[in-house]
Amino acid sequence: MISALNRLVDLVEDHLVEEVDVDGLAKALGTTEYHLRRMFSSLAGMPLSEYVRRRRMTLAAADVVRGGDDLLGIAVRHGYGSAEAFGRAFRAVHGAGPGDVRRDGGPLLAQPRLRFRLTVEGSTPMRTRLVDRPAFRLVGHAARVPLVHRGVNPHIQRHIAGLPPEEHVRLKALGDAEPAGLLQVCDDVDPDAREGSELTYLHGVAVSGDTPTPGDLDAIEAPEGTWAVFRTDGPYPDALQSTWAATATEWFPSNPWRLRPGPSVVAVLDRADDFGTATCELWLPVEPA
Structure with missing residues (x-):
């Protein structure tokens, strides 16, 4: 399961501006989308959809701060059809709109890329x-x-x-x-x-x-x-x-x-x-x- 979750994280990273085919990955790994999503949310402490949104906005924030491109171009590059929709998603993650962040350089809330690792636990047997x-x-x-x-x-x-x-x-x-x-x-x-x-x-x-x-x-x-x-x-x-x-x-x-x-x-x-x-x-x- 740890390997399957890390494969899911890799898939998210490769398709941040697209719909992630979680069901297809689950079938390829011999499990189900239902189980994979439940295990991800339990171990990551957030739903898969929230992780995708945070990662997408983390990368988008770098483009916003760098400048050079207009906000509509950045919105389209990151999978949004309008600057308004992009702005709402951006503000929900960072707490400020993209225009404010471009002007002030922040605030920004970065979501690091997840990596699941097996740790030695279970010293108390589960009945x-x-x-x-x-x-x-x-x-x-x-x-x-x-x-x-x-x-x-x-x-x-x-x-x-x-x-x-x-x-x-x-x-x-x-x-x-x-x-x-x-x-x-x-x-x-x-x-x-x-x-x-x-x-x-x-x-x-x-x-x-x-x-x-x-x-x-x-x-x-x-x-x-x-x-x-x-x-x-x-x-x-x-x-x-x-x-x-x-x-x-x-x-x-x-x-x-x-x-x-x-x-x-x-x-x-x-x-x-x-x-x-x-x-x-x-x-x-x-x-x-």
């Missing part, structure tokens, strides 16, 4: 198991919420708090499949996992494929396949979020599996009364790499 599951269904109450990488997601909190206590009892009685208990389900996540991008959050349970779904509940289908299950203990949600990040930095690079499209599921096995600490299982859909 993981692989589970083959037939198709099942996740049913409950869903809402569209923004993605929050660190800390409690207040939008999810409000969604859960809005459910009456008797609804939790009803959902628990309906669940008849693994993972057991009340579940936190995320689906339709942006492959780049951009902070603030929308996803579908479902608070519900797992049921077998032939269990009838009440008409007033939302449903997410979980296709047949393998799931990597990561167990985590400690402060909630920090320990869970750290484990989620470690799947990209440690587990996937050293195991012959890759993410496949599908929902991610969190099962809370045990928790403190105030939910300050919890024992959880994170279920991720995977396939052989």
Whole structure:
């Protein structure tokens, strides 16, 4: 995976003013665009699209400061159809317009070229198991919420708090499949996992494929396949979020599996009364790499 990510960085550098064929590269490397984008955003700390934009504007800034060419010519050279569109993208990265930077020499925010390297980590073993599951269904109450990488997601909190206590009892009685208990389900996540991008959050349970779904509940289908299950203990949600990040930095690079499209599921096995600490299982859909 480290080699694949560096090939992706090279491809970006060779096609900064063009559309990057991430899908074509992924196929040539024997992986998927979905997995490649998810691993890039997890390890780089930014979506691929943001990295491309920053690199493009880093090189464009050098042309702006050097002078010689008019701003429209520089805009076209860097893949923009108008000086206005170029100016908006330039300001979003550097915090100042190209005209101001040409006059003042800055401010500039340079994005260095990324290079991924393997480091020796993993001194703490990850408690993981692989589970083959037939198709099942996740049913409950869903809402569209923004993605929050660190800390409690207040939008999810409000969604859960809005459910009456008797609804939790009803959902628990309906669940008849693994993972057991009340579940936190995320689906339709942006492959780049951009902070603030929308996803579908479902608070519900797992049921077998032939269990009838009440008409007033939302449903997410979980296709047949393998799931990597990561167990985590400690402060909630920090320990869970750290484990989620470690799947990209440690587990996937050293195991012959890759993410496949599908929902991610969190099962809370045990928790403190105030939910300050919890024992959880994170279920991720995977396939052989």
